[in-house]
Amino acid sequence: MADVEVVLPDGSERTLPGNSTAHDLAGAIGSRLAKDALAAVVDGELTDLSSPLPTKSTVAIVTPASDLGREVLRHSTAHVLAQAVTRLWPGAHYAIGPAIRDGFYYDFALPGDGRFSDDDLDRIDAEMRAIMAEDQPFVRSEYSIADGLELFKDQPFKVEIIEAVKAGSEDDLAEVASASVVSAYENTPNFRDLCRGPHVPSTGRLGHFRLMRVAGAYWRGDEKNQQLQRIYGTAWESKDALAAHLVQLEEAERRDHRRLGQELDLFSFPSELGPGLAVFHPRGGIIRRVMEEYSRQRHVEGGYEFVYSPHITKAELFETSGHLQWFADGMYPPMELDEGQRYYLKPMNCPFHVLIFKARQRSYRELPLRMFEFGTVYRYEKSGVVHGLTRVRGMTQDDAHIFCTREQMGEELANLLTFVLGLLRDFGLNDFYLELSTRPEGKAVGTDAEWSEAEATLATVATAAGLELVRDEGGGAFYGPKISVQARDAIGRTHQMSTIQLDFQLPQRFEATYVAGDNARHQPIMIHRALFGSVERFIAILIEHYAGNMPTWLSPEQVRVLGVRDDHDDYAYQVAAALKGDGVRVAVEPANEPLGARIRKAKLEKIPYIVVVGDDDVKLGTLGINARGSNDPERGVQLAAFRLRLRDEIASHGSPEAP
């Protein structure tokens, strides 16, 4: 048998006896690596450790504490989950169970249309740990299509996958070795699963996992199909990594805008109003007002004109725009008035802006014409999808529509992107990438040529911006492609922020035209764009980004002044009056409670600056400053110096925490 030669990731080469496996290779490199190894990447293909190596190959050993390693162990943990469920529910059908970000899931159909309850998770968890204690090997076998069908004849979902592969489905190839070879992994004589692999060598290599929750999920992600019972879990390479992940989940929960909105008295969702309909309390109202005022100012500077439109309109408008045709399900049902005239709450602002464009004849000299509106729209979101301020049924978009010529389009888009990123940075978001969403199959209107041109223009502008660009094939709106700006927040989550959409359709549908230099009528290009997306959602993202510690310019209350004793209260009010004269949002809490208690209260309210004044300060005209995020109060600060500091910090959109 010929020797096998391998090249390792560091470029070094090794020779092993014929028929050596990746596991043998790991052993040859070091006993520690052999013990850690979970799988291997052979010539770019992820494979089992036990698979024989070809005579010449490039091999990387996959260890647990790597992205690939975690993916393998999560996938294997999903198999153990399926085995545990089939042990506890004989006759259960198992569908698919992939690794996902941070964990895995598996979908089941239980006998008698049974359902998992939360309590079942504990039983399943215990069964999984028993399977891991048994240290069952994952043994790979390959079969013909026919044998595969026979092998899985009691598992209808597996049969369906094999049949689909046989029929040429590309999507299902992930589940098997190839279009003609069915691969399966056997753990015990009683459990095998259709799977491309690879898997960890044996179940004993797993164990740092936790089952998280039960959910319903449609077979193949289609709501017309049977709904399966899905179990989600998380799995990691070590006890510490699992613990760290659970801590991170707690951190995310601590930042949850719904919780902070309650704690900081910013907004609420009175059940009297209905799902997805928020009210902003005075404190949340300040954040919102300051945001909106700043946005308006920037839009004035950016050459936008301000328009206003009503919340309700006759059906005709949305028939013309095409929204009723495509999104009637997502609109509030109409009210009938005036002998059958149907009126709708508006789900979009764009048609109104087109009508403003059309209100008189337009000249090319007016273009680009940029119309801005904080437009409140209503969308009848399905009951299961509303979520805090991020997915609501009534929301206000910072919406604008730019009408320009085809020639102006490129430059306008480029400027727009600069404008968007600048505004987002002003709110403290700094880490961006762009996503280009292209033509949605089967849903799009317009010609291929128009779509290609629009997509190409957007791609050029996006590339020129110098940010990472990912393509979202088929993710565009029905009337045009879009660029969306994705922002990463303080704990690394990404949020879709601004969207910029090109639209050749609406001007056509509404027959909007301008007169050009050639004295002929031309159709303008329309650019839809919202920078915050919705004001509500943007506030939610900022709250979570800052964990409620809003930068000073956005804080509902910027300074709280506390006298040490009640005979310092007069001075406290004087200090507050001086700050208020500077436009600072300041309050005094009189000394009815011990100082420590009042400090604590202000800290919990995440107020940027707590000013404490006592005997020394009254005598010398100074302040004690306890800044948010600091455990080290400053004493004897001059009032004038503090006023300057506040002025600068507010103007620069800074925070007390910033260095």
Next chain:
RNA sequence: GCCUGGGUAGCUCAGUCGGCAGAGCAACGCAUUCGUAAUGCGUAGGUCGUGGGUUCGAUUCCCACCCCAGGCUCCA
């Protein structure tokens, strides 16, 4: 819309295997006057999500609905 879990005081939650509803915090009152994350005492606060049903009696059991959370699907 579908699956799972939930809704008890302003908030966070305990409790009732069907028999007068509980705590902490917050609120209010009185006292306390204090230099950087909880001063003390007292008072008040509830149709136990809503509506039906079973029962001598329902917050508890049953049914329907509303709302919330986590998923699925959807997101102009």
